[in-house]
Amino acid sequence: MIILSIFFFITAILYSSVGFGGGSTYLALMLIWDIPYYIFPIIALFCNIIVVSGNSINYIKTGNLKLKLLTPYLFGSIPFAFFGASISIEKDIFEILLFIILATAGFFLFIESKSFNKKKLEIKKISNLLSIFIGSIIGFVSGLVGIGGGIFLSPILFLMKAGYPKHIAATASLFILVNSIFGVAGQLTKDIVFNEFINFWPLFLTVFVGGQIGSHLNIKFLSNKTMALMTSLLVIFVAIRMGFKLLS
Numbered sequence: 001m002i003i004l005s006i007f008f009f010i011t012a013i014l015y016s017s018v019g020f021g022g023g024s025t026y027l028a029l030m031l032i033w034d035i036p037y038y039i040f041p042i043i044a045l046f047c048n049i050i051v052v053s054g055n056s057i058n059y060i061k062t063g064n065l066k067l068k069l070l071t072p073y074l075f076g077s078i079p080f081a082f083f084g085a086s087i088s089i090e091k092d093i094f095e096i097l098l099f100i101i102l103a104t105a106g107f108f109l110f111i112e113s114k115s116f117n118k119k120k121l122e123i124k125k126i127s128n129l130l131s132i133f134i135g136s137i138i139g140f141v142s143g144l145v146g147i148g149g150g151i152f153l154s155p156i157l158f159l160m161k162a163g164y165p166k167h168i169a170a171t172a173s174l175f176i177l178v179n180s181i182f183g184v185a186g187q188l189t190k191d192i193v194f195n196e197f198i199n200f201w202p203l204f205l206t207v208f209v210g211g212q213i214g215s216h217l218n219i220k221f222l223s224n225k226t227m228a229l230m231t232s233l234l235v236i237f238v239a240i241r242m243g244f245k246l247l248s
Contacts, residue, residue: 004033005206012051012210014234017217019055019154019169021048021176022207023147024105027098028238037091039196041146042187043203045085048148048180050204051211056177058215059170069163070171072131073153074178077139081179084143085186097145099242106235108155124161135175143183148176151235 007029008022015022026044031037059065089097134156142149150172157168 001200001202004029005202008047008203009206009210011234012047012207013214013217016051016055016211016214019052019059019173020150021051021148021180023048023142023176023180024098024102024145024151025235025238026203026207027146028102028242031095031098031242036196037094038088038190039200040094041085042184042197043200044146045148045180045183045187047203047207048176049184050208051214052148052150052173052176052180054211054215055173056170059166059173062166064166064170065174066163066167066171069157069167070174072128073135073138073171073175076132076135076137077142077149077175077179078182080136080139081143081149081182082186084140085146085183086189087144088190089144094145095242095246097141099239099246101141101145101147102235102239102242105151106232106239109151109232109235110229111155111159122161123163126160126162139179142179143186146183146187148180148183150176150179 008026011022011025011029015025023044026047027040030040030043035043134153138149138152141147141152153175154168154172157163157171158165162168163171
């Protein structure tokens with residue numbers, strides 16, 4: 001548990017520095033450590049909530065949250081995040097889905113790290129129907145495996161030029177928070193062993209501390225581009241490590 005807690009701590013620092021929760025990597029780490037897979041999602045989602053809550057509050061305080069940008073994605077994601085989280089899937093399918101999600105997320109985040117180079121950005125209006133559809137797909141996948149979904153939403157918003165970097169970061173952070181809350185609600189409809197959940201309290205403590213440090217790094221020291229690049233490399237590394245585990 002000590003080594004796993006250290007990895008959760010590092011993950012929380014990296015992800016929180018770019019406004020994310022780290023759910024996808026928490027899941028992969030638990031899989032590598034052979035934690036019972038049926039409890040993966042609720043642990044990862046709870047860690048997400050702990051990590052992104054602080055960032056979400058900061059974004060709201062600084063006025064970077066644009067409800068007009070966020071609302072359609074949440075409208076689509078909330079019911080599907082709950083629905084996806086209520087579905088039980090076999091471990092083999094879960095592992096394959098998680099590997100695909102990690103590899104895709106790492107690629108998307110790598111693309112996003114490049115977008116921070118753009119000094120001038122022409123914002124484009126995205127239709128509400130498309131936004132709701134995107135939110136629905138991300139919400140369902142997020143609930144099914146136990147992630148917040150911001151690691152997908154944020155790069156998509158950058159690629160579509162849907163908003164300025166600070167507004168996209170705020171949108172992704174709140175999206176993760178709300179999705180994770182409804183994901184936990186969906187997970188609670190299944191047979192969760194609460195005694196086992198409580199036994200993982202060191203992970204919750206370490207991601208809280210790591211999340212605070214990551215937020216501080218983002219504000220005071222390292223650029224968004226550097227932190228996004230570091231995080232993408234971490235996700236890709238974990239995906240590769242998980243791929244070897246699946247093939248062994």
